[in-house]
Amino acid sequence: MDDKTYDQHRQNFTKLLEDLGEKPSRDGLVKTPDRYLQSIQFLTSGYEEDIPTILNDALFDVEYQDMVIVRNIEFYSLCEHHVIPFYGQVHVGYIPGKRVVGLSKIPRLVDVFARRLQVQERMTNQIAACLQEYLEPEGVGVVIDAYHLCMMMRGVEKQKSYTTTSSMHGCFRNVDTRQEFLKLIHSPRRDF
Ligand SMILES: Nc1nc2c(ncn2[C@@H]2O[C@H](COP(=O)(O)OP(=O)(O)OP(=O)(O)O)[C@@H](O)[C@H]2O)c(=O)[nH]1
Ligand SMILES: [Zn+2]
Structure with a gap:
Protein backbone atom coordinates (compact mmCIF):
# COMPACT_ATOMS: atom_id res chain seq x y z
CA MET A 1 0.00 0.00 0.00
CA ASP A 2 1.50 3.39 -0.94
CA ASP A 3 1.87 6.22 1.62
CA LYS A 4 -1.07 8.23 0.28
CA THR A 5 -3.44 5.25 0.51
CA TYR A 6 -2.14 4.38 3.98
CA ASP A 7 -2.77 7.93 5.14
CA GLN A 8 -6.31 7.83 3.75
CA HIS A 9 -7.02 4.64 5.70
CA ARG A 10 -5.56 6.19 8.85
CA GLN A 11 -7.89 9.17 8.49
CA ASN A 12 -10.91 6.94 7.82
CA PHE A 13 -10.17 4.80 10.85
CA THR A 14 -9.72 7.88 13.04
CA LYS A 15 -13.12 9.12 11.85
CA LEU A 16 -14.67 5.74 12.64
CA LEU A 17 -13.30 5.88 16.20
CA GLU A 18 -14.78 9.34 16.55
CA ASP A 19 -18.17 8.26 15.21
CA LEU A 20 -18.19 5.33 17.64
CA GLY A 21 -18.02 7.86 20.47
CA GLU A 22 -14.29 7.84 21.13
CA LYS A 23 -11.78 10.65 21.37
CA PRO A 24 -9.01 9.60 18.94
CA SER A 25 -6.63 12.21 20.35
CA ARG A 26 -6.53 10.68 23.84
CA ASP A 27 -3.32 9.01 24.95
CA GLY A 28 -4.23 5.38 24.42
CA LEU A 29 -5.74 5.98 20.98
CA VAL A 30 -3.23 8.31 19.30
CA LYS A 31 -1.32 5.44 17.74
CA THR A 32 -4.29 3.09 17.40
CA PRO A 33 -5.04 3.76 13.71
CA ASP A 34 -1.42 2.85 12.89
CA ARG A 35 -1.52 -0.20 15.13
CA TYR A 36 -4.79 -1.27 13.55
CA LEU A 37 -3.48 -0.89 9.99
CA GLN A 38 -0.28 -2.76 10.75
CA SER A 39 -2.19 -5.51 12.48
CA ILE A 40 -4.78 -5.94 9.70
CA GLN A 41 -1.96 -5.99 7.12
CA PHE A 42 -0.28 -8.83 9.02
CA LEU A 43 -3.55 -10.72 9.48
CA THR A 44 -4.20 -10.58 5.72
CA SER A 45 -0.59 -11.12 4.62
CA GLY A 46 -1.50 -14.53 3.18
CA TYR A 47 -2.55 -12.86 -0.10
CA GLU A 48 1.04 -11.81 -0.74
CA GLU A 49 2.68 -15.16 -0.11
CA ASP A 50 4.13 -17.16 -2.97
N1 LIG B 1 -20.57 -21.22 6.16
C1 LIG B 1 -19.91 -20.33 6.91
N2 LIG B 1 -20.58 -19.32 7.48
C2 LIG B 1 -19.89 -18.45 8.23
C3 LIG B 1 -18.52 -18.55 8.45
N3 LIG B 1 -18.15 -17.54 9.27
C4 LIG B 1 -19.27 -16.85 9.55
N4 LIG B 1 -20.33 -17.40 8.92
C5 LIG B 1 -21.76 -17.06 8.91
O1 LIG B 1 -22.03 -16.08 7.94
C6 LIG B 1 -23.40 -15.72 8.13
C7 LIG B 1 -23.65 -14.31 7.69
O2 LIG B 1 -25.04 -14.18 7.79
P1 LIG B 1 -25.84 -12.80 7.78
O3 LIG B 1 -27.26 -13.11 8.13
O4 LIG B 1 -25.56 -12.08 6.50
O5 LIG B 1 -25.10 -11.97 8.92
P2 LIG B 1 -25.62 -11.62 10.38
O6 LIG B 1 -26.93 -10.89 10.31
O7 LIG B 1 -24.50 -10.90 11.06
O8 LIG B 1 -25.86 -13.07 11.00
P3 LIG B 1 -25.77 -13.56 12.50
O9 LIG B 1 -24.36 -14.00 12.74
O10 LIG B 1 -26.73 -14.73 12.53
O11 LIG B 1 -26.17 -12.44 13.39
C8 LIG B 1 -23.69 -16.01 9.60
O12 LIG B 1 -24.61 -17.06 9.65
C9 LIG B 1 -22.32 -16.47 10.14
O13 LIG B 1 -22.44 -17.42 11.18
C10 LIG B 1 -17.82 -19.62 7.83
O14 LIG B 1 -16.61 -19.78 7.93
N5 LIG B 1 -18.56 -20.47 7.07
ZN1 LIG C 1 -18.43 -13.97 11.06
Whole structure:
Protein backbone atom coordinates (compact mmCIF):
# COMPACT_ATOMS: atom_id res chain seq x y z
CA MET A 1 0.00 0.00 0.00
CA ASP A 2 1.50 3.39 -0.94
CA ASP A 3 1.87 6.22 1.62
CA LYS A 4 -1.07 8.23 0.28
CA THR A 5 -3.44 5.25 0.51
CA TYR A 6 -2.14 4.38 3.98
CA ASP A 7 -2.77 7.93 5.14
CA GLN A 8 -6.31 7.83 3.75
CA HIS A 9 -7.02 4.64 5.70
CA ARG A 10 -5.56 6.19 8.85
CA GLN A 11 -7.89 9.17 8.49
CA ASN A 12 -10.91 6.94 7.82
CA PHE A 13 -10.17 4.80 10.85
CA THR A 14 -9.72 7.88 13.04
CA LYS A 15 -13.12 9.12 11.85
CA LEU A 16 -14.67 5.74 12.64
CA LEU A 17 -13.30 5.88 16.20
CA GLU A 18 -14.78 9.34 16.55
CA ASP A 19 -18.17 8.26 15.21
CA LEU A 20 -18.19 5.33 17.64
CA GLY A 21 -18.02 7.86 20.47
CA GLU A 22 -14.29 7.84 21.13
CA LYS A 23 -11.78 10.65 21.37
CA PRO A 24 -9.01 9.60 18.94
CA SER A 25 -6.63 12.21 20.35
CA ARG A 26 -6.53 10.68 23.84
CA ASP A 27 -3.32 9.01 24.95
CA GLY A 28 -4.23 5.38 24.42
CA LEU A 29 -5.74 5.98 20.98
CA VAL A 30 -3.23 8.31 19.30
CA LYS A 31 -1.32 5.44 17.74
CA THR A 32 -4.29 3.09 17.40
CA PRO A 33 -5.04 3.76 13.71
CA ASP A 34 -1.42 2.85 12.89
CA ARG A 35 -1.52 -0.20 15.13
CA TYR A 36 -4.79 -1.27 13.55
CA LEU A 37 -3.48 -0.89 9.99
CA GLN A 38 -0.28 -2.76 10.75
CA SER A 39 -2.19 -5.51 12.48
CA ILE A 40 -4.78 -5.94 9.70
CA GLN A 41 -1.96 -5.99 7.12
CA PHE A 42 -0.28 -8.83 9.02
CA LEU A 43 -3.55 -10.72 9.48
CA THR A 44 -4.20 -10.58 5.72
CA SER A 45 -0.59 -11.12 4.62
CA GLY A 46 -1.50 -14.53 3.18
CA TYR A 47 -2.55 -12.86 -0.10
CA GLU A 48 1.04 -11.81 -0.74
CA GLU A 49 2.68 -15.16 -0.11
CA ASP A 50 4.13 -17.16 -2.97
CA ILE A 51 3.60 -20.88 -2.48
CA PRO A 52 6.56 -22.12 -4.57
CA THR A 53 8.81 -19.84 -2.48
CA ILE A 54 7.37 -21.23 0.74
CA LEU A 55 7.87 -24.81 -0.36
CA ASN A 56 11.44 -23.73 -1.08
CA ASP A 57 12.35 -26.95 -2.85
CA ALA A 58 11.42 -28.88 0.30
CA LEU A 59 9.92 -31.67 -1.78
CA PHE A 60 11.95 -34.82 -1.29
CA ASP A 61 12.03 -38.12 -3.16
CA VAL A 62 11.44 -40.59 -0.35
CA GLU A 63 10.13 -44.15 -0.59
CA TYR A 64 7.19 -44.04 1.82
CA GLN A 65 3.75 -45.22 0.86
CA ASP A 66 1.73 -44.81 4.05
CA MET A 67 -0.08 -41.99 5.74
CA VAL A 68 1.71 -38.89 7.01
CA ILE A 69 -0.30 -36.78 9.44
CA VAL A 70 0.46 -33.39 10.95
CA ARG A 71 -2.26 -32.60 13.41
CA ASN A 72 -3.23 -29.83 15.84
CA ILE A 73 -1.82 -27.02 13.69
CA GLU A 74 -3.22 -23.93 15.37
CA PHE A 75 -4.37 -21.03 13.21
CA TYR A 76 -6.07 -17.65 13.44
CA SER A 77 -8.13 -16.34 10.55
CA LEU A 78 -10.69 -13.61 9.94
CA CYS A 79 -14.32 -14.30 9.08
CA GLU A 80 -15.03 -12.51 5.80
CA HIS A 81 -18.55 -11.56 6.87
CA HIS A 82 -17.78 -9.80 10.13
CA VAL A 83 -13.99 -9.34 10.06
CA ILE A 84 -13.85 -11.01 13.46
CA PRO A 85 -11.46 -13.89 14.18
CA PHE A 86 -12.16 -17.54 13.85
CA TYR A 87 -9.48 -19.83 15.20
CA GLY A 88 -8.78 -23.45 15.91
CA GLN A 89 -6.77 -26.38 14.66
CA VAL A 90 -6.03 -27.89 11.28
CA HIS A 91 -5.24 -31.57 10.80
CA VAL A 92 -3.54 -32.59 7.57
CA GLY A 93 -2.87 -36.08 6.27
CA TYR A 94 -1.56 -37.37 2.97
CA ILE A 95 -0.28 -40.52 1.36
CA PRO A 96 2.76 -39.63 -0.75
CA GLY A 97 3.04 -40.40 -4.40
CA LYS A 98 6.64 -39.89 -5.48
CA ARG A 99 7.64 -37.30 -2.90
CA VAL A 100 7.15 -36.02 0.61
CA VAL A 101 7.10 -32.40 1.72
CA GLY A 102 9.19 -30.83 4.48
CA LEU A 103 6.95 -31.08 7.55
CA SER A 104 7.24 -27.42 8.58
CA LYS A 105 5.90 -26.38 5.18
CA ILE A 106 2.46 -27.75 6.05
CA PRO A 107 1.82 -25.25 8.90
CA ARG A 108 3.33 -22.55 6.68
CA LEU A 109 0.74 -23.35 4.00
CA VAL A 110 -2.00 -23.30 6.63
CA ASP A 111 -1.00 -19.74 7.56
CA VAL A 112 -0.98 -18.66 3.90
CA PHE A 113 -4.67 -19.54 3.65
CA ALA A 114 -5.59 -18.51 7.21
CA ARG A 115 -4.17 -14.98 6.93
CA ARG A 116 -6.95 -13.68 4.71
CA LEU A 117 -10.62 -12.86 4.91
CA GLN A 118 -12.01 -16.38 4.89
CA VAL A 119 -14.82 -18.80 5.38
CA GLN A 120 -13.82 -22.07 6.99
CA GLU A 121 -15.06 -24.23 4.12
CA ARG A 122 -12.97 -22.36 1.53
CA MET A 123 -9.87 -22.42 3.71
CA THR A 124 -10.25 -26.20 4.13
CA ASN A 125 -10.59 -26.71 0.38
CA GLN A 126 -7.69 -24.40 -0.46
CA ILE A 127 -5.23 -26.20 1.83
CA ALA A 128 -6.22 -29.61 0.46
CA ALA A 129 -6.17 -28.47 -3.19
CA CYS A 130 -2.77 -26.82 -2.75
CA LEU A 131 -1.20 -29.97 -1.30
CA GLN A 132 -2.80 -32.09 -3.98
CA GLU A 133 -1.38 -29.82 -6.70
CA TYR A 134 2.20 -29.48 -5.42
CA LEU A 135 2.76 -32.93 -3.91
CA GLU A 136 0.76 -35.00 -6.39
CA PRO A 137 0.12 -37.52 -3.59
CA GLU A 138 -2.12 -40.58 -3.71
CA GLY A 139 -4.50 -38.56 -1.62
CA VAL A 140 -4.84 -35.81 0.94
CA GLY A 141 -7.24 -35.03 3.76
CA VAL A 142 -7.73 -31.80 5.69
CA VAL A 143 -9.95 -31.36 8.75
CA ILE A 144 -10.46 -28.05 10.54
CA ASP A 145 -12.09 -27.51 13.94
CA ALA A 146 -12.74 -23.86 14.67
CA TYR A 147 -14.43 -21.46 17.04
CA HIS A 148 -16.00 -18.44 15.35
CA LEU A 149 -15.97 -15.35 17.53
CA CYS A 150 -18.77 -13.92 15.38
CA MET A 151 -20.96 -16.69 16.84
CA MET A 152 -19.63 -16.20 20.37
CA MET A 153 -19.16 -12.53 21.23
CA ARG A 154 -22.07 -11.33 19.05
CA GLY A 155 -24.89 -12.80 16.94
CA VAL A 156 -26.17 -16.11 18.34
CA GLU A 157 -23.68 -15.96 21.27
CA LYS A 158 -23.03 -19.70 21.51
CA GLN A 159 -19.85 -20.34 23.49
CA LYS A 160 -19.36 -24.07 23.22
CA SER A 161 -20.26 -24.93 19.65
CA TYR A 162 -17.45 -25.25 17.18
CA THR A 163 -17.42 -26.04 13.48
CA THR A 164 -15.74 -28.97 11.77
CA THR A 165 -15.05 -29.04 8.04
CA SER A 166 -13.18 -31.54 5.91
CA SER A 167 -11.82 -31.85 2.39
CA MET A 168 -10.73 -35.23 1.04
CA HIS A 169 -8.91 -35.84 -2.23
CA GLY A 170 -7.83 -38.99 -4.06
CA CYS A 171 -7.65 -42.14 -1.93
CA PHE A 172 -8.88 -40.21 1.12
CA ARG A 173 -12.30 -40.45 -0.47
CA ASN A 174 -12.18 -44.24 0.08
CA VAL A 175 -14.00 -45.27 3.23
CA ASP A 176 -11.07 -47.17 4.79
CA THR A 177 -8.48 -44.44 4.23
CA ARG A 178 -10.83 -41.74 5.43
CA GLN A 179 -11.63 -43.78 8.56
CA GLU A 180 -7.94 -44.37 9.32
CA PHE A 181 -7.24 -40.64 8.98
CA LEU A 182 -10.17 -39.59 11.16
CA LYS A 183 -9.31 -42.21 13.78
CA LEU A 184 -5.69 -41.06 13.95
CA ILE A 185 -6.47 -37.36 14.22
CA HIS A 186 -9.03 -38.00 16.94
CA SER A 187 -6.96 -40.47 18.96
CA PRO A 188 -5.77 -39.11 22.30
CA ARG A 189 -2.40 -37.42 22.31
CA ARG A 190 0.29 -39.84 23.46
CA ASP A 191 3.18 -38.91 25.71
CA PHE A 192 6.50 -40.05 24.34
N1 LIG B 1 -20.57 -21.22 6.16
C1 LIG B 1 -19.91 -20.33 6.91
N2 LIG B 1 -20.58 -19.32 7.48
C2 LIG B 1 -19.89 -18.45 8.23
C3 LIG B 1 -18.52 -18.55 8.45
N3 LIG B 1 -18.15 -17.54 9.27
C4 LIG B 1 -19.27 -16.85 9.55
N4 LIG B 1 -20.33 -17.40 8.92
C5 LIG B 1 -21.76 -17.06 8.91
O1 LIG B 1 -22.03 -16.08 7.94
C6 LIG B 1 -23.40 -15.72 8.13
C7 LIG B 1 -23.65 -14.31 7.69
O2 LIG B 1 -25.04 -14.18 7.79
P1 LIG B 1 -25.84 -12.80 7.78
O3 LIG B 1 -27.26 -13.11 8.13
O4 LIG B 1 -25.56 -12.08 6.50
O5 LIG B 1 -25.10 -11.97 8.92
P2 LIG B 1 -25.62 -11.62 10.38
O6 LIG B 1 -26.93 -10.89 10.31
O7 LIG B 1 -24.50 -10.90 11.06
O8 LIG B 1 -25.86 -13.07 11.00
P3 LIG B 1 -25.77 -13.56 12.50
O9 LIG B 1 -24.36 -14.00 12.74
O10 LIG B 1 -26.73 -14.73 12.53
O11 LIG B 1 -26.17 -12.44 13.39
C8 LIG B 1 -23.69 -16.01 9.60
O12 LIG B 1 -24.61 -17.06 9.65
C9 LIG B 1 -22.32 -16.47 10.14
O13 LIG B 1 -22.44 -17.42 11.18
C10 LIG B 1 -17.82 -19.62 7.83
O14 LIG B 1 -16.61 -19.78 7.93
N5 LIG B 1 -18.56 -20.47 7.07
ZN1 LIG C 1 -18.43 -13.97 11.06
